[in-house]
Amino acid sequence: MVLNYIWVFFFLIAFVVALIRFFALGDQEVFPNIVNSTFSSARVGFEVSLGLTGALTLWMGLMKIGEKAGAINFLSKIIGPFFSRLFPGIPKNHPALGQILLNFSANMLGLGNAATPLGLKAMQSMQDLNEEKEQASNAQIMFLVLNTAGLTLIPVSIMAIRAQQKAADPTDIFVPVLITTYCATMFGLLFVAIRQKINLFDKVLFSWLLGLTAFMAAIIWYFSSLPPEEKSRVSNAAGNIILFSIISAFILAGLLKKINVYEAFIEGAKEGFNTVIRIIPYLVGMLVGIAVFRACGAMEYLIQGITWCVVTMGFNADFTPSLPIAFMKPLSGSGTQGLTVELITQYGADSFVGRLSSIMYASADTTFYIVALYFGSVGIRRTRYAITAGLMADLGGIIAAIAVAYLFFH
Secondary structure (H helix, E strand, O other): HHHHHHHHHHHHHHHHHHHHHHHHHOOHHHHHHHHHHHHHHHHHHHHHHHHHHOOOOOHHHHHHHHHHHOHHHHHHHHHHHHHHHHOOHHHHHHOOHHHHHHHEEEEEEOOOOHHHHHHHHHHHHHHHHHHOEEEHHHHHHHHHHHHHHOOOOOHHHHHHHHHHHOOOOOOOHHHHHHHHHHHHHHHHHHHHHHOOOOOOOOHHHHHHHHHHHHHHHHHHHHHOOOOOOHHHHHHHHHHHHHHHHHHHHHHHHHHHOOOOHHHHHHHHHHHHHHHHHHHHHHHHHHHHHHHEEEEEEHHHHHHHHHHHHHOOOOOOOOOOHHHHHHHHHOHHHHHHHHHHHHHHHHHHOHHHHHHHHHHHHHHOOOHHHHHHHHHHHOOOOOOOHHHHHHHHHHHHHHHHHHHHHHHHHH
16 A cells, blocks of 8 residues: 555656646656656566576575475574564564565675575565464564665775776775665664564663674674785685585585485576566666656655755755665665766766765665565565665764764865
8 A cells, every 4th residue: 555655646746747847847848757757667576586587586486495305494493582572463484484584684795686586485485374374463564664774894886886996995985875774774674673662672682782783793804904906806806706605515414415406496497487477567666756756856855845944944955865865765776876876977976976875875775675685586566664764774884884984084
């Protein structure tokens, strides 16, 4: 129901703004631009879905090997005490817990192509436990919100963009991104925990959160001590080594368990292909709505209004040119990347706006894309408060990004 209101909102706002621009401002191109955006975004939605086919078939095949070999259950037992309290609706030692861990790990390492199929597999496992198939369960909401928060240990993509744009030190946003993504994750987790009445002061849960905070602090300290040119190299190497180690471990476990590894892979790969077919309509519909909202100029007017308010209240408005990133991030990953490159090119990679835009780009994931992708893959129509919680995590990340940018670079 929430997705329905949001989708309709995009089109109605676009229509009203387009009428104003056409009749009041004489903008003859506004309606052609909007119509063209619907076709181009529909094509992008299909191409994105098609591009997921290979990754999904590969990783769901590998996940099936890990599942049959017992590797997923092994991971579930390790993190069971923590996740059983964070996801009380999932039974202890259930395979979904191991799949969630792998998804989070891939996201933190910046391995988006691997994280998506792992997340889809985890969502399907949680759907098997869901008694109301068209309504998101508590576990699915917590999982989705933690994904939208986008906790990242290795922000490889933005460092590559900054290097391409000739930043003096492409990695100087590394620590600010770590701090920002961690704040966004904690913000989202707290919001959902309060809604679901999860006791965060439980000894086991509190100890794990404290340990994760200490681990984050150690990562920040380690990478802060590295020379700039080493940070990207170490990040890339660590991510790829860990990823291939997981693949090798699954296959080795399968051999030790004496299962037919190749047949298990094929069985899981078929599930991946079927998942892609299911998500195409959801993804195309959401991307078209987002594209219409952008093409009508509503985003531009929103930023101008906020800038005027900030200046009128007497506050420093140096951050407002980066706000298009903040508003676009929940809507479109590719749109956010384009805006980031545009702002870095316009203001300079080492400017305040360039650095803040980089931090915002790397500090959260694409909420509406994730909702359409994950919930669409299992046929969930009633999202409950999932979108609200995801946007709250995004808001926490935006506030943290602005504060950290002022602290480090202003």
